Structure formats: structure tokens, C-alpha cells
Amino acid sequence: MTCPGGFGDISGFRKQGRDPIQGGTVIFARFVITALVGLVLSLGSYYALHTVDFSPTTPDSTASAGSMTRVSTLPPPSKGESPLIRVCLTSGPVSSLELQVDGPFTLQSIGSETPLMKGKVLKETRVQCVGQTIRVGRQTLRGTRLELIPQTSPTVWVNGHQYRGQLRIYRQPGGKLLPINVLPLEDYIASVVDSEMPVAFPAAARKAQAIVSRTYAIYQMRAQRSHPYFDVYSSTRSQNYLGYQYLSKGRRLAGETKHGRQIADETAGLVCTHQGKVFCTYYSAVCGGRTTQGDLVFSDAAPPLKAVSCDWCREAKFYRWTEKFTKQTTTHKLASLLGSSRKKLNSIRREDNKPLTPASSFAATNGEKQVSLSAVDLRRRLSLPSNSFEVWEDSQHFLFQGRGHGHGVGLCQWGARGLALAGKTAAEILHYYYPGAQVAPLPW
Numbered sequence: 001m002t003c004p005g006g007f008g009d010i011s012g013f014r015k016q017g018r019d020p021i022q023g024g025t026v027i028f029a030r031f032v033i034t035a036l037v038g039l040v041l042s043l044g045s046y047y048a049l050h051t052v053d054f055s056p057t058t059p060d061s062t063a064s065a066g067s068m069t070r071v072s073t074l075p076p077p078s079k080g081e082s083p084l085i086r087v088c089l090t091s092g093p094v095s096s097l098e099l100q101v102d103g104p105f106t107l108q109s110i111g112s113e114t115p116l117m118k119g120k121v122l123k124e125t126r127v128q129c130v131g132q133t134i135r136v137g138r139q140t141l142r143g144t145r146l147e148l149i150p151q152t153s154p155t156v157w158v159n160g161h162q163y164r165g166q167l168r169i170y171r172q173p174g175g176k177l178l179p180i181n182v183l184p185l186e187d188y189i190a191s192v193v194d195s196e197m198p199v200a201f202p203a204a205a206r207k208a209q210a211i212v213s214r215t216y217a218i219y220q221m222r223a224q225r226s227h228p229y230f231d232v233y234s235s236t237r238s239q240n241y242l243g244y245q246y247l248s249k250g251r252r253l254a255g256e257t258k259h260g261r262q263i264a265d266e267t268a269g270l271v272c273t274h275q276g277k278v279f280c281t282y283y284s285a286v287c288g289g290r291t292t293q294g295d296l297v298f299s300d301a302a303p304p305l306k307a308v309s310c311d312w313c314r315e316a317k318f319y320r321w322t323e324k325f326t327k328q329t330t331t332h333k334l335a336s337l338l339g340s341s342r343k344k345l346n347s348i349r350r351e352d353n354k355p356l357t358p359a360s361s362f363a364a365t366n367g368e369k370q371v372s373l374s375a376v377d378l379r380r381r382l383s384l385p386s387n388s389f390e391v392w393e394d395s396q397h398f399l400f401q402g403r404g405h406g407h408g409v410g411l412c413q414w415g416a417r418g419l420a421l422a423g424k425t426a427a428e429i430l431h432y433y434y435p436g437a438q439v440a441p442l443p444w
Contacts, residue, residue: 072427078269093176100157194260202420288403312418318405
């Protein structure tokens with residue numbers, strides 16, 4: 001695939017980095033580091049019976065799929081009862097919600113069995129705070145923590161998405177509301193698989209996605225987080241969760257497919273572990289040729305989050321990308337960092353000659369003031385696809401050329417697709433992106 005916004009001729013641009021560009025593509029020549037020391041893990045006997053060992057078969061786990069000689073299969077799925085996960089359905093507290101219930105339901109205060117409201121159905125209605133109460137349509141309910149329990153599932157709609165399980169609504173300061181979907185973890189995973197990875201991707205890639213998403217969710221459920229009401233968000237702030245179905249431009253679309261449900265069932269209860277513990281299995285859409293070492297981005301990165309070579313995402317839209325901004329636009333987007341100075345930026349340059357990382361530092365200068373920005377800062381303020389890029393300039397523009405989409409840590413979703421198309425199993429895909437990890441059934 002061609003990169004969006006690509007330039008056919010960049011000869012008029014001056015590079016503000018280190019490496020030459022050939023044919024319009026950034027060559028990250030110094031991105032490839034020497035082989036990592038071999039990692040051999042011997043985990044305790046607790047997981048010995050039904051565990052797939054993903055200890056690397058090559059010194060730095062950067063071997064191509066064709067050179068991976070170990071044939072790995074997944075352990076059998078767990079048949080234990082699925083725990084409940086709490087999903088925040090908005091990015092934060094909101095002033096109102098659109099609520100609909102397609103079947104019999106009871107609305108009550110959390111922890112109470114006394115109904116505040118009951119019905120056979122609830123037509124689409126607005127939920128909002130009024131004083132110290134919560135109003136559902138025309139009915140005012142006393143209480144600050146409500147729980148909607150449907151008799152059948154899925155029947156609950158919130159803001160155009162239908163969800164399995166129950167709904168909790170918390171009144172927040174400032175007259176705001178926080179909607180939380182509470183449902184079995186495996187129901188959540190069935191939707192996340194379809195929300196995060198297209199149905200058209202091979203089953204092996206989607207099984208790997210299910211295991212990674214389940215591990216991520218379990219890690220968040222067990223972590224000590226600042227918010228007491230939920231475990232994860234329904235967006236890429238955690239991982240995408242569209243629910244059972246949703247409305248988009250007048251169409252009703254599936255958030256969960258039969259294939260997504262099958263993938264969840266076939267991997268039920270399976271998680272990635274390191275030294276017997278679940279770790280945070282970060283993942284991103286496209287790594288662009290090499291994943292990013294986890295501890296360069298995340299403070300809780302586990303040892304399996306190594307940087308590994310990956311050319312299996314070459315067909316992805318953002319394998320290579322180009323973004324062009326006028327210097328005036330760039331100045332506007334970085335204005336808050338420049339303080340009182342409003343003079344147009346004339347230069348953005350790398351501050352060191354080290355290999356590119358998310359922590360790479362850039363100096364932005366307008367002739368009056370110079371500020372130091374990390375690659376993460378620039379990506380966030382300019383809405384760039386990834387943290388891995390170089391900067392060029394001419395008299396009027398800045399040209400950003402980079403690779404990948406997302407933070408680049410852990411499993412590369414498009415790379416998983418490429419490995420699966422090459423005949424690799426879900427176990428081998430996980431071995432590739434999380435060297436030294438194991439897959440084991442989670443004891444409920």
C-alpha cells in the first residue's frame with residue numbers, strides 16, 4: 001500500500017536528522033541494534049502442565065518467521081467461570097447519556113434490592129443530573145449510584161451502542177455522569193477481538209489478539225488504579241470495545257461477530273505470563289519494521305516487551321508515512337510551548353545522534369526562543385501516526401516522515417496478520433512479539 005500524503009520529490013527539503021532518505025522513504029539505518037543476549041526462562045512447576053514456553057529460539061528473538069523452528073500449540077481453553085470486568089463507556093464524566101433498554105429491566109441503587117424503576121422496555125431517553133438526583137426521562141431517582149439490571153442480555157443501549165451485561169451510572173462532581181458496563185470478561189473479549197482486529201485477518205492472528213487483549217484486561221483488573229469504579233476504558237486509551245452492536249450513520253453494525261465469539265471461546269482463559277505472573281501486554285497497530293522496547297515508553301514494561309525486528313506489516317497503510325505542515329500551522333500547534341513568543345518557527349532539529357526512540361529530543365526554534373520536545377510531545381501536538389520519524393524542512397514547510405502507527409510496543413497487529421498468512425500459529429506469533437513469555441490458563 002502507498003503511504004497517505006506521500007511526496008514524490010523531496011529534493012527541496014533539508015533533513016533535520018541523521019540518516020539519508022532514498023526514494024522518498026526514511027531509512028532508519030541505525031535503528032537496527034546488535035543481537036540481544038539470549039533469554040532463557042525456567043518457570044515454576046505451577047504452569048508446567050498446560051503451558052506453552054515462548055523462550056526465544058534465537059539470541060534476540062528477531063528471526064524471521066521462516067526461521068522459527070519450534071512448533072507451538074496453545075493450551076486448551078479454560079472452562080472456569082469468567083470474572084466480571086468494569087468498562088468505562090466514555091472518556092470521562094459527561095453531562096448526559098442516551099439510554100435505551102430493549103427488554104424487561106430493573107433500575108436500583110447499587111447494593112440495594114429495592115427497585116427505583118422497572119419496565120418491560122425503555123424507549124430511548126436522556127439521563128442527566130438534576131440537583132442531587134439522577135433523572136431518567138421524566139422520572140427523578142434519588143441516589144448517586146444506580147445499577148440497571150436487564151432480564152436478558154444484550155438489551156442495554158448507551159449512546160448508540162448495545163452492550164451485554166449490566167450498566168452502572170455514577171453521579172460525579174459538577175452534575176456529571178459516569179457510565180460503566182459490567183459484564184463477563186469473555187463476553188468483553190469477544191467484542192474486543194472484533195473491535196481491534198478485522199474479521200478478514202487470519203484466525204491465528206485473531207487468537208493471538210484475544211490472548212493479548214485478555215492478558216491486558218486481567219492486568220488492569222488486578223492493578224492498583226486511581227479510579228475505584230472501573231478497570232478499563234472502551235477506547236484506545238485502554239483497548240477498543242464497541243459492544244455487541246452499534247449505530248453508525250444510520251446503519252446498525254456488529255461490534256461482536258460469530259467469529260469473534262468463536263475466537264474468544266477457543267482461547268478462553270488463556271493469558272500471557274512472565275515468571276508465573278500476568279504482565280501488561282501492550283500492542284499497537286503497525287510497528288513499521290521494528291517494535292519499540294517497552295521500557296522506553298511504559299514504566300511498567302515487563303522483560304518480554306523487547307524490541308524485535310518485524311517486516312510482516314509491510315502491507316499496512318502506515319508502514320511508512322509522510323505528513324506535511326506549513327511552518328505557520330506548526331507554530332500554531334506548538335504555541336503553548338513557545339510562551340509569549342509568536343514568531344514563526346524556522347527550525348525543528350534532532351538534539352542528538354542516537355538511534356530514534358520515543359524519548360528522542362528535538363529542538364524547536366523561532367529565532368527568539370528554543371524549546372526541547374520529545375518525539376512523544378511532537379506526535380501528540382501534531383497528531384502524527386507514531387513516535388518514530390525524522391523532520392525535513394524547506395522555506396515554508398516542515399515534512400515529517402516516519403514509520404508505524406501507535407506506540408510500537410509489543411504485538412504488531414498487522415505484523416501478526418503477516419505471520420499468520422505465512423503459516424504461523426497464534427502461539428508462534430506470541431513467541432515472536434513477547435520473547436520469554438508463556439501462555440497459560442488463568443486459574444479463576
